[in-house]
Structure formats: C-alpha cells, structure tokens
Amino acid sequence: MIVVALTPARRHELRLLAASRPALPVLLTLGRFARPIRRMPGLGWLVADPVTARLILNDGEHFTLLGEGGVGHLWAQVLGDWVYDAFDGAGHHALRTKARELFTEDNAAELVARVAGPRLRRCTEALDAGETVDVADLGRVIVGRIVADLLGLRIGTADSPDDDAPYRAVFNTGEELAALALGSTASTHLPDATVAAAKAIVARMTGGVAEAWRTAPPDTLLGRCRELGLGLRETEGLAVLLTVAGTETAASAMARTVALLHDTGEQHRLRAEPDRIADAVREGLRVTTPAPVIGRSVRADVDVAGRRLRAGERVMMLTWTANNAPGGFDLARPYLPENRQLWFGAGRHLCLGAPVARAELTALLRAILATGRPWKIVERRYGRRVLIPTYHTLGIALA
Ligand code: HEM
Secondary structure, three states: OOOOOOOHHHHHHHHHHHHHOOOHHHHHHHHHHOOOOEEEOOOEEEEOOHHHHHHHHHOOOOEEOOOOOOHHHHHHHHHOOHHHHHHHOHHHHHHHHHHHHHOOHHHHHHHHHHHHHHHHHHHHHHHHOOOOEEHHHHHHHHHHHHHHHHOOOOOOOOOOOOOOHHHHHHHHHHHHHHHOOHHHHOOOOOOHHHHHHHHHHHHHHOOOHHHHHHHOOOOOHHHHHHHOOOOHHHHHHHHHHHHHHHHHHHHHHHHHHHHHHHHOOHHHHHHHOHHHHHHHHHHHHHHHOOOOOEEEEEOOOEEEOOEEEOOOOEEEEOHHHHHHOOOOOOOOOOOOOOOOOHHHOOHHHOOOOHHHHHHHHHHHHHHHHOOOOOEEEEEEEEOOOOOOOOEEEEEEEEO
16 A cells, blocks of 8 residues: 555656665655654664654754764764764754854855856756756756865866866765765664775865865855854864765755656646745655655653653654655645654754755756756666665756
C-alpha cells in the first residue's frame, strides 16, 4: 500500500532516492508507520510525524547531535573536540547569536544575483538558442560559485569568468567530504583512515581562510565573521560546514524542483502565474527534502508521545516522509503549519543558509522562466551512491 499516488513525478523521486542508497526509499516509505514514533531494531527510534520531530529538534536538553548517531559526532572526529562546545554546547548558542546576521533574505538575494547572475543569464541564452542545458551540473556550478565567494577563494580569472571547471572542483571537494560520512547510517564512528582522509580535505578547503579572515573587508563573509568576533578556528569550522551543508543539498533541490515542475505539468501554471515562484520554491523544498533524515541521540531519558526514550539511544527524524505525507508537488498547496519548513530542520540547528538556498532556487527558476517557453527533459540520470539524493544529469531544452 502506497500512501501517495505513484505519479510520474513520484516515480522519478523514488528512483532517485533508490539510486543514492537502495534502502532509502524503503525506509522513507515504510517510515510512514513511524507516526508519531516507533522503535526499529538496529536503527533506533524513527519519527515521521512533523510535530513530534519538531518537538525533538527543539529539545536540546534531552537530545543532541553530538552523540552516536548525530552529525556533530562525525564532525568532532574530523574537526576536533572544540566541536562539542561549538556545535551543541554553550558555544553553539554564542556562535548562532553572532552568525544570525550572516544571512538575511536581502543579502542572500544580493549574493546570488551578484555571484550567479551572469552565469544564469548564460543559461537563459543557451536555452533560447535551442541548446540543451544540464541543470544538475548548472546547480553544482552555481553552489560552487556561491561557496567560493563566501570562502574568499581566489579561483577563476578575470580572463575566463565563464569557466565552470574551478567551481565544479569546489563542489566536488564538499561532496568528497560528505561522502566519507556515507557509511554512517548504521554508526557515526569513523574509522581512523576515514578521519585522516577527511582531515586532509578540510586542510585543503580551509587553506585560504586564515589569510582572508585576517584581511578580508567587513562586507565579505569571512571579514564579517572577524568583525562579529568569531575566532579563526570557529570561522574555519563554519567555512567547512557551509561548504558541506550548503552545496549538495542546494544543488539537489535545484535540479529536482525543475524536474518536478516538468513532471507534474505545474511549469505551465507557473509560467501563467509567475508570482507563484515562492510557492514553487517552497513546494520544491518540501517534496525533495534534500536532507531526508535528521539524526539525534538521546542525551537524557525522556518521554515522547507516550514512549520512553533512554539516554544513548538514537532517533532518526524521517523528514522526507513527514514532508511528503500531505501529497505531491502542487503549486496551489497552501503553507502547511505542521510542517513549517522542516526541510531546513528546526530549533537551534535550523539551517543557517536557508535564505541562500531559497535565493539560489528562485534565481534558477527565474532564469528558466525568462525564456517564456515550456521546457522538456531530454536526458535524466540519477546520482548513484551519493549522500544527498540528487540528479547526476538533468538535460532540459525548450519544448
Ligand atoms: C536546499 C538546501 C538546503 C537544505 C535542504 C538544508 C538543510 C539543512 C538541515 C536539515 C539542517 C539541520 C541539520 C540538523 O539539525 O542536524 C541544516 C543545517 C545547516 N545548514 Fe543547511 N540546508 C540547505 C542549504 C544550506 C546552505 C546554502 C547553507 C550555507 C550557505 C547551509 C548551511 C547550514 C549550516 C551552517 C547548518 C548548521 C546549523 C547549526 O547546526 O546550527 N545550508 N541545513
């Protein structure tokens, strides 16, 4: 029994999930029985109810992402023990308070327009000229450009600003690091060799951060970090986090939303009513939920929805399942108060880059809509064995 109809759009999404990890669609579709919460041998507690998931994500007293099963546990092994304070301890609150002003809706939109605008205009021109554009690749290049700008990386030259290759490399570095966590669904204890490999990638990524942190003007991210009083170590940690958290997720949402608008036929409504672009972005994020599972471990015994959770146990919030329960991609679907924006998490770890992600997605859709014509999908390949389910290739051309 499948809760939601297997429309072509849903079929592609489920195949895409399966390509990333074969067990994922099984977990996420059967996970609907985990409402409000259910224990699964070998996996821990599963939660597919949005309200219960938010309750847990808001309860820092009983749940942590630093214990076995949480992403903070992975990071502490790679970045060092200071993560325990900065990711979920007193230092996290201080860091978030300082970092709050880093991204607002306005400066995220300006950032994306400045850094990705010219590249997106070339996308519109290519489509207008009858060319095929691979929006999966374009998404990776766009997020690579944004991250390179945020980290003050001096790549690309004034002579060849159109060259995408250095930005693909930035994306690949983030992906490489994230891939090291691939085996962590069962356990977040990393083998020594993995920790060593991850440390080498981090060193490569943050090679230029120290210099930029000292000298960059206050209107750049690293300069702003300094002005806000973030130390070099925290700034380097934040830089790594932004690269990892902000690349694969956003690129995944971009290509998948373009595919969903096509597969559901909703692109026609969006072209007729372009003011619905914010609805398209919200629905795209809801249906794709690029981080499909959020993990926590239980810090202290606690009762949730009538069940007793014990310290040390793992909880997996099946956010994809919770977000998809209301149904498929529909531009007319109103804001869902229960789900809110669970695709960005909730509580103290709510995605710091949410305004950037929304601005990236909006800018891509605008660039495609600017052609004024419908698009068709001419090539589609799902990403295989990737941490964040995504399209490897999504070639579109004007119909
Ligand atoms: C569609 C794109 C994105 C999605 C779906 C997404 C999703 C998430 C989720 C679910 C979390 C919470 C994880 C947890 O509670 O364990 C998170 C945290 C975070 N995200 Fe995003 N993210 C996206 C894009 C971005 C971007 C573009 C950036 C940066 C430019 C970013 C930076 C961060 C950071 C720094 C955190 C950690 C916040 C903290 O622990 O306090 N994300 N993201």
